[in-house]
Each structure stands twice: as structure tokens, then as C-alpha cells.
Amino acid sequence: MIKKDPALTDAVYVKGVGEKRAKLLAKLGIHTAYDLAVYYPRGYIDFNNTVTVADAEQDEYCVVKARVVQKLSPYYGKISIFKAIVSDNTGDMLITFFNTAYSFQRLTVGEEYCFYGKIGGNFIRREMNSPIFVPAKSSHILMARYSLTQGLSHNIISSCVKNALEQFSFTEPLSENFLAEHRLAGFADSLRMIHFPKSKEEYDTAKRRLTFEELFLLQIGLKSMRNRRRTLTSAQMVQKDISAYYSSLPFELTGAQKRAISECCADMCGVSPMSRLLQGDVGSGKTAVAAGACYFAYLNGMQSTLMAPTEILAAQHYQTLKSFLEPLGVKIELLTGSMSAAEKKEIRGRIADGTVDIAVGTQALIQKSTRFSSLGLVITDEQHRFGVGQRAALSQKGKDPHTLFMSATPIPRTLGMMIYGDLDISILDEMPKGRLPVKTYGVDGSFHERLYRFILKYAQRGFQSYIVCPLVEEGISEKASAVHYIDMLKTTCLKNLPIGLLHGKMRQSEKDEVMRAFKNGEIAVLVSTTVIEVGVDVPNAVVMIIENAEQFGLSQLHQLRGRVGRGKEQSHCILVTDSKSEFTKARIDTMVRTTDGFEIANEDLKLRGPGDYFGNRQHGLPALKIADLYADLDILEETKNAAQKLLKDDPMLNDPDNSGIKAMTEKMFENSMRS
Ligand code: ADP
Ligand code: MG
Numbered sequence: 001m002i003k004k005d006p007a008l009t010d011a012v013y014v015k016g017v018g019e020k021r022a023k024l025l026a027k028l029g030i031h032t033a034y035d036l037a038v039y040y041p042r043g044y045i046d047f048n049n050t051v052t053v054a055d056a057e058q059d060e061y062c063v064v065k066a067r068v069v070q071k072l073s074p075y076y077g078k079i080s081i082f083k084a085i086v087s088d089n090t091g092d093m094l095i096t097f098f099n100t101a102y103s104f105q106r107l108t109v110g111e112e113y114c115f116y117g118k119i120g121g122n123f124i125r126r127e128m129n130s131p132i133f134v135p136a137k138s139s140h141i142l143m144a145r146y147s148l149t150q151g152l153s154h155n156i157i158s159s160c161v162k163n164a165l166e167q168f169s170f171t172e173p174l175s176e177n178f179l180a181e182h183r184l185a186g187f188a189d190s191l192r193m194i195h196f197p198k199s200k201e202e203y204d205t206a207k208r209r210l211t212f213e214e215l216f217l218l219q220i221g222l223k224s225m226r227n228r229r230r231t232l233t234s235a236q237m238v239q240k241d242i243s244a245y246y247s248s249l250p251f252e253l254t255g256a257q258k259r260a261i262s263e264c265c266a267d268m269c270g271v272s273p274m275s276r277l278l279q280g281d282v283g284s285g286k287t288a289v290a291a292g293a294c295y296f297a298y299l300n301g302m303q304s305t306l307m308a309p310t311e312i313l314a315a316q317h318y319q320t321l322k323s324f325l326e327p328l329g330v331k332i333e334l335l336t337g338s339m340s341a342a343e344k345k346e347i348r349g350r351i352a353d354g355t356v357d358i359a360v361g362t363q364a365l366i367q368k369s370t371r372f373s374s375l376g377l378v379i380t381d382e383q384h385r386f387g388v389g390q391r392a393a394l395s396q397k398g399k400d401p402h403t404l405f406m407s408a409t410p411i412p413r414t415l416g417m418m419i420y421g422d423l424d425i426s427i428l429d430e431m432p433k434g435r436l437p438v439k440t441y442g443v444d445g446s447f448h449e450r451l452y453r454f455i456l457k458y459a460q461r462g463f464q465s466y467i468v469c470p471l472v473e474e475g476i477s478e479k480a481s482a483v484h485y486i487d488m489l490k491t492t493c494l495k496n497l498p499i500g501l502l503h504g505k506m507r508q509s510e511k512d513e514v515m516r517a518f519k520n521g522e523i524a525v526l527v528s529t530t531v532i533e534v535g536v537d538v539p540n541a542v543v544m545i546i547e548n549a550e551q552f553g554l555s556q557l558h559q560l561r562g563r564v565g566r567g568k569e570q571s572h573c574i575l576v577t578d579s580k581s582e583f584t585k586a587r588i589d590t591m592v593r594t595t596d597g598f599e600i601a602n603e604d605l606k607l608r609g610p611g612d613y614f615g616n617r618q619h620g621l622p623a624l625k626i627a628d629l630y631a632d633l634d635i636l637e638e639t640k641n642a643a644q645k646l647l648k649d650d651p652m653l654n655d656p657d658n659s660g661i662k663a664m665t666e667k668m669f670e671n672s673m674r675s
Contacts, residue, residue, distance in 0.1 A: 006033035006168035015163040021156065027149045036164040037191050039157070040210070040626045041144035044203070047114045047134055048141050054090035056119045056126055064119075064128070065136055066093060067112045074104070086115065093126040100130070112136035116143075142197045161195050173660030174213065182642060185209040194626075208635065211627045213664075215636050218622065219643035220653075220661060221669045226275075227651065232400040234273035235376040237300040239265070245295045248327055249288065256430035257285055261292035263426050264404060268296065268377065274402035279409075280428025281597035282562025283435070286406045287317060287537075289428070290379050291324045293404060298330050298357050302376025305359045305397070307366070309382050311336045311508050312515050316537060317381065318360040319519075325358070335361035335370070338508035344369075365397075372397050379404045408559065408597070437595045438565035440573045442549070442588035451545055451574055452492045458543050459497050459524040463569060465543035467527045468560055469503075470551070485547075486527050494525060502528040530556070532563055539567030549575035550584040554604040557591055565595075622668045 012022035014033050030036050050065040066086035075081040082097040082104035095115065097104050107113065113133045121127030132154065134143070146157045170188045172179075179186065185193070185205045193206035242265070246253065253261075260278055267274030280286050294304040306321070308314040318334040325332060333347050333356045344364070350356045354373035359365060378401045405423065443451070455465045467489075469482045482503045489499060500514045500523035511531070517523045519538055526532075526541075530552075544564045549557065557575070564571035575588050590603045629636060646658065653662035 004168065006037060006164065006170060009033045009168070011036055011160075011164075014160055015167060016156075016160050017163075021152065021160070024149055024151045025160070028147065028152070033164045033168050034170075036161055037168070037170060038625060039146065039161065040194055042147050043145045044142040044197075045116045045132065045145060046142055047116070047138070050114060052090040053086075053088050053093050053126055056093070058119055058121075061116070061118050063114050063116045064088070064093060064126075065112065065114050068107050068109050071104070071107065071109060074101070086113070091126065093128060094121065095131055096127065096129050098130060103130075103133075107133075114138075141199060142203055144195050144197075158195070165192055165195070171660075173664050175657040175660070177657065182212060182638070184212055187213075207626070210625075211632050211635050212639060214624055214627045215632065216639040216642055217661065217665045217668050218624070218627075219639050220647065221622070221665045223643055223647055224665070225669075227647070229275060229400075230272050232272055234268070234271060234400055234402060235302055235374070236271060237265075237268045237297065237302065237376065239269060240296060240299040242292060242296055242299065244328055245292055245324070249324060251432065253288060253292075254285065254428070254430045254432055256280075256428045257289050257292075260289045260426040260428060261296075263424075264289070264293040264402075265296045267424070268293070268300075268402045273400045274377075274404065275423050276404050277423045277425045278404055278406045278428070279425060280406075281431075282408050282559060283431065283566055284408075284428035285432055286381070286408075286428065287320050288324070289426075290317075290381070290404065290406060291321050293377060293379065294321065294358050295325055295328065295330065297377040297402075298325075300376065302374050303351070303354065303357055303359070303372050304377040304379065305361070305365055305372070305375060306379045306381065308360070308362060308380075310531070311338060311362055312511060312531070312536060313381065314360055314362045315512055315515065320537070321358060321360060330357045331355060332358045332360060335359055335364050336508070337362055337364045338512075339364075370397065375399075375401045377402045377404065379406065381406045382408065408562070409555075409601075434568055435565060436568075436570045438544075438561055438571045438573050440561065440575065440592045440595070442575045442577065442592055445576060445578045447574075447576065449492070451576070452489075452494050454572075454574075455525060455543055455545070456493050456497070459494075462521070462540075463543070464518065464521065464523070464538065464541040465525050465545070466532065466541055466563060467525060468532070468544065468546045469527055469529050470548040482527055482529055489525075489527070497524040498522060499524070500526045502526060502531055504529060504531050530560070532560070536563055537566060538563070542567065542569045542571040544571075544573045546573070546575050549577040549588065550579035550581070554587050554590060554600050557587070558595075558597055558600045561591070561595070 009032055010022065011017050011025050011030055011032055012019060014036060017025065025031075025036070028039065030039055045063065047063055050063045053064055053066060056062050056064050064086075066088045068084055069087045069092075070085045072083040072085070080099050080101065082101060084095045084104070084107055086093050086095055093115075112135070114136055115128055115131040115133045117128040117131035119126055119128060132143070144158060146154060148154065148157070170191060172187045174184065174187070178184075185208075187209070190206040190209040193202040194210060197203035197206065242261070264274065264276060267276055278286055278289055290306060294306070297304045306317055308317055314334060314336055318332065322332050333350065335344060335347050335351070339347075347356070347359075348370055351359050352371045352373060359370075359372075364370070375397050378397070380403075458465060467485070469485050482501055486499060486501055489495065500518055502511060502514050506514075514523070514526070515536070518526050518541075521540060541564055544561060546552065546557065546560060552560070561573045564573060573591075575591060577584055577588065590600060594600060627635070646661070650658055653659070653665075
């Protein structure tokens with residue numbers, strides 16, 4: 001059989017796939033045979049790690065090793081039910097399958113198996129529904145678990161992967177020397193071992209090879225970007241006196257803010273364009289730094305643009321920059337997608353002819369029709385919400401403008417240096433003076449009446465509150481749950497207060513109106529979903545109640561809490577949950593104990609494990625399939641050195657030995673440009 005290039009072969013040609021499954025695989029981002037082979041497991045069931053029936057914990061997933069003692073007669077109906085009783089010397093467990101006669105038939109009375117599933121039932125008898133199982137003597141120790149989609153089970157994905165690995169040959173992208181130097185296993189072998197490890201050692205070997213490759217390519221890509229940038233010539237500026245800005249502010253900037261502004265100004269006077277990350281916890285005052293940098297560009301006769309991920313944020317930045325800079329003669333305009341076509345056209349006209357000095361807006365800024373006359377500085381706020389591609393698109397609006405990225409995601413510095421390999425970093429490690437740390441409490445639902453009275457008391461003194469509504473329950477829309485909540489509030493002591501509603505499904509103009517009214521103090525209590533999570537700044541709001549707090553991640557809670565504690569009045573954040581789980585308790589305790597974003601991020605990692613925290617969405621880097629930037633820190637370090645060395649010897653990757661690396665890096669970053 002002729003072996004075709006798996007990357008150029010549609011998944012539909014893999015044995016066992018077919019039209020219908022190909023469509024489902026596409027939903028998982030799998031389009032080719034190659035995609036299937038690199039669809040790495042998201043975890044493994046370790047069939048070695050067994051517990052006894054008696055020790056199996058309710059509601060936990062575990063592996064129970066037990067013997068089939070009886071198969072009950074099946075029930076055939078609309079849903080067919082197959083039950084069996086299994087037992088070890090500590091107790092019995094009832095196993096149930098729904099509609100899957102096949103699994104049931106594989107069980108033989110008297111034989112021993114390892115069953116994996118979630119434990120249900122009661123004290124008298126444990127139960128497990130639809131377990132995954134292998135014969136106890138099976139050599140299959142680690143079984144891959146994949147992210148699934150409706151209609152594709154583990155078994156289906158696993159067998160499709162197996163067929164793809166057998167049908168195609170997978171070319172080694174790394175040179176033999178490179179593999180030897182870094183003690184890496186071959187690509188094809190690693191694919192087999194990552195999907196079907198025969199031992200823990202095989203898994204480790206494959207995981208290291210594939211992680212190494214991925215992080216290495218990431219470093220190569222980032223470093224190449226940085227090198228390319230160094231060869232660019234910037235819109236070079238000259239030193240100017242910006243003290244007028246300092247004295248026009250209603251507050252004294254912190255030392256950290258001043259330092260960050262100076263760093264930006266120095267960069268912008270450089271020959272190559274600035275590429276700087278401004279990192280600061282919620283409330284550290286990043287906007288004032290951005291405004292300072294914009295003012296510097298203005299004094300140099302250059303335009304600036306500030307892009308925010310949501311319209312609410314863009315509108316807020318527009319207001320802030322206006323209040324800081326308009327008195328100094330700077331002209332600022334807002335450009336967002338929800339404006340009328342006529343408005344947008346008019347504003348774009350004034351951006352293009354240079355009347356506008358600072359254009360604040362959303363993604364509308366990166367559309368083709370936006371042109372600048374002399375763009376010198378590009379700033380993106382909450383930059384992790386944008387992909388590398390969107391950032392790049394904005395930069396292309398000028399001739400290699402200076403760029404500043406702002407982020408509240410706390411990343412340990414060493415890690416930040418590595419993943420933002422192409423950026424310089426300024427950190428705001430100092431909070432504005434006079435801030436009182438938000439007092440935080442964890443309570444259960446029985447406190448509601450008291451909480452509402454608490455809000456009322458503050459409202460009577462002229463202060464405002466947020467209530468962050470329960471997250472969307474399954475089947476209930478975000479809107480319904482927030483609306484329902486407001487109806488309920490009308491039966492409480494808050495019924496006479498002006499209450500506002502904000503949720504993601506509202507029209508932009510409605511959202512803007514609500515935010516404007518809240519900022520102006522026309523609304524006393526804002527019931528909101530997590531749309532207020534990023535960036536919103538209303539210093540007069542001093543109470544935040546977060547319902548169903550167990551549903552939020554620690555970092556998300558921290559971001560939400562950052563909406564209060566922005567003024568001089570003592571603020572309070574109350575986390576409401578009826579959950580009794582240890583995990584929730586630990587998280588609430590962390591929130592109560594500290595308001596330090598870095599500490600919370602570390603705690604989050606400890607409690608939750610790395611996983612999503614440094615996931616793609618957090619930093620706008622290309623999606624990583626297997627590496628975990630935090631957990632694989634040692635490999636990250638190793639690849640950093642390897643990348644440096646390789647690029648030193650062969651900066652353009654022209655050596656035939658490096659052609660595989662070149663192609664793969666381009667592929668990795670090309671995909672992220674589309675995100
Ligand atoms: P973030 O870093 O979360 O984006 P913001 O830029 O929204 O923070 O600033 C938070 C609040 O602190 C705003 O109301 C801002 O006006 C205020 N602020 C910023 N810098 C200072 C300062 N040096 N002193 C007092 N208040 C400040
Ligand atoms: Mg902000």
C-alpha cells in the first residue's frame with residue numbers, strides 16, 4: 001500500500017471514520033489523518049491504581065478491581081438496561097449499562113476486571129454506571145482519555161487513532177543529531193506511546209518528546225518574531241517633558257506607575273519598536289500608564305490607539321483618557337462595532353486625516369477601513385483576550401508602531417519572561433495609596449436577608465453594590481437567571497432601590513446605557529453576570545456579592561472582586577455558597593485570607609492543578625496541544641536554551657537539517673494568526 005502524507009489526507013480516509021464521523025471529528029478540530037494522530041489524550045485511566053469496593057468514595061471517579069458474581073437479566077425497553085453484581089472481599093457493587101449490550105456481553109461471570117467510573121449508590125451498596133473496564137490481568141495499564149463530542153466515544157476515537165497510526169507513516173521533523181543531543185524519542189514511536197502506552201515509562205518518554213518539540217517550536221517562533229522586530233525601524237520619538245500630564249491627574253501616580261511610563265518613553269525613543277508587556281494586578285492603575293504613554297506619543301506628533309476586548313471597557317477607557325488628557329489639548333475618539341455606520345465613517349475619517357490623536361475602541365479598530373495618518377503607539381488592554389494575530393493586525397495599521405500590552409493575569413516573572421519571550425515587561429507591584437484591602441467573607445445562603453440589609457445600609461449612604469448572579473444553570477439562559485434574580489429582589493428590602501441588570505445577551509446600546517447609569521449613580525444595585533469581570537471601574541461601588549461562588553475559579557473571583565475597593569471607602573466582598581466541598585472551602589479561605597493576585601494565582605495552581613490557567617486563552621499564544629507551561633517549566637527552560645543555540649547557528653533556519661523545524665514553526669504560528 002502506498003503511504004500518503006497524513007497531513008494532506010482528509011480524516012475521512014482513515015479506516016473506521018467515514019463521512020458521519022469525519023463531521024464529528026471536525027468539531028474537535030480534527031480534519032486530517034495527521035490531526036487525528038496528534039489529538040493527544042487529555043488524561044489517562046491508570047488501571048493499576050485500584051481501590052476496594054469498601055474504600056471507593058461516593059461521587060469520586062476511581063478504579064475498582066472486582067469479580068463478576070452475577071449478571072441480572074437485561075431489561076429491554078426504550079432504554080435497555082443491563083446490570084451485573086461485582087464483588088471483592090470488602091463488598092458488592094452494582095454495575096449498570098444503558099443500551100450497550102456489547103459491553104455487558106464482554107463480562108464473564110467469575111472473571112475479575114478493573115472498572116473505572118464514578119461511584120454512586122449508598123452505604124449499603126456501591127454502584128457504578130456505564131463503567132469503562134478491562135480484564136484485571138490485561139497488560140493495558142494506562143488507557144487514554146480524550147476530550148469527546150456528542151456521538152464520539154472514547155472507543156471510537158481510540159480506534160480511529162489506532163488506524164491512523166497504522167495506515168500512515170509519520171515523518172520525523174527533527175534531525176537525528178537534534179534527537180540524540182536532547183535524548184528524545186522518535187516522532188512515530190512517541191505517537192504510538194502517547195496514545196497506547198504499555199507502561200508508565202513509555203508514557204513518560206513520549207510525553208517528554210512531544211512536549212519538548214512543542215515548547216521548542218514555540219520558543220523558535222517567539223524568538224524569530226523578536227529578531228525580526230529588532231531589524232525593523234520604529235516611529236522613533238524623542239524625549240519630551242510630560243510633567244503637564246502628571247500635574248493634570250486627580251491623584252499622585254505610584255512609583256511603579258511612573259517607572260512604567262518612563263520605561264515606555266525610553267523604549268519609544270529607541271531605534272526598534274517597543275514591544276512591552278505591562279503587568280499589574282486589578283486596580284493597580286494600568287490605564288493611567290497607558291494614558292501617559294499616549295501623551296508622550298502626542299507630544300511627538302504621533303497618533304495612539306487603545307484596543308479593549310469589550311465595548312463596556314472601551315467606553316470606560318475613552319471616558320478615562322478624555323478626563324486625563326482632553327484638558328491638555330489631546331483629541332480622543334471612540335470607535336466600536338455597535339456605532340451606526342455613519343458615525344463610524346465619520347470617526348474613521350477623522351482618524352485617517354489625523355484630527356484624532358487617540359482612537360479608543362474594540363476590534364472595530366482592526367478592520368480594514370480604519371486607517372491612521374501617523375500611528376506611533378498601539379496599546380491592547382487585557383491582552384490575553386486577544387490572539388497574537390489580532391495584536392499583529394492592529395500593529396499593521398502603522399509603520400512598525402510601538403506596542404504596549406496590558407494584562408492583569410499574574411504570571412510568575414520567570415515564567416512570564418519565557419512565554420513572553422518576545423516582550424519586555426513592566427510590572428506594577430505597588431497599589432495606589434490610600435486603598436483599603438477589600439474585606440472578604442464566605443457565607444451560606446441563610447445570610448441573604450442580612451446581605452440585602454447590608455446593601456441597603458450602604459445605598460442609604462450613597463454607595464453602590466454589585467450582585468454577581470449565579471452562573472448559567474444548564475438549560476437556563478444567562479439572561480433568565482439574572483432576570484429571575486431581579487424579580488426575586490423585588491420581594492426583599494431592596495425593592496425600592498433603583499436596580500439595574502447587565503448580562504451578555506443584552507444589546508450593546510442597552511449595556512452601555514446601564515453602565516453609564518451605574519457610573520452616574522442612578523443605579524444603586526447592579527445585578528450582573530460575569531460580563532463585569534474585566535476592567536470595569538466604578539470607585540463608588542463598595543459592596544460585591546457573588547452568588548454560587550463555588551462555580552467560579554479563584555482567578556475569576558479575584559478579577560470580580562477587583563471591581564470594588566477602588567475608592568477611599570472600605571469595600572466588602574461576600575462570597576455566597578451552600579457547597580460543603582473541601583475544594584470550595586479551600587478556595588473561599590484563600591479569597592478571605594489574601595487580596596494579592598500572585599498569591600491567588602499560585603493557590604489556584606495548587607488547588608486546581610495547572611491545566612487551563614496558563615491555557616491558550618490566557619496569553620494569546622498559539623494553542624498548545626500537550627505542553628503545560630507551568631507544569632513543564634523544566635522542559636521550557638531546556639527548550640529555551642536549545643532554541644537560542646539553534647537560532648544563533650542558523651538564524652533563518654536554512655540548513656536542510658532544520659527544514660522540519662522551520663515548517664512546523666510556521667504552521668504553529670500561522671494557525672494562531674487566524675485565532
Ligand atoms: P487596572 O490596573 O485594574 O486597569 P485602573 O486603571 O482601572 O486599574 O485603575 C483603577 C482605579 O484607580 C481607577 O479609578 C483609577 O483612576 C485609579 N488610580 C489609578 N492610579 C491611581 C493612583 N496613583 N492613585 C489613586 N488612584 C489611582
Ligand atoms: Mg484595566
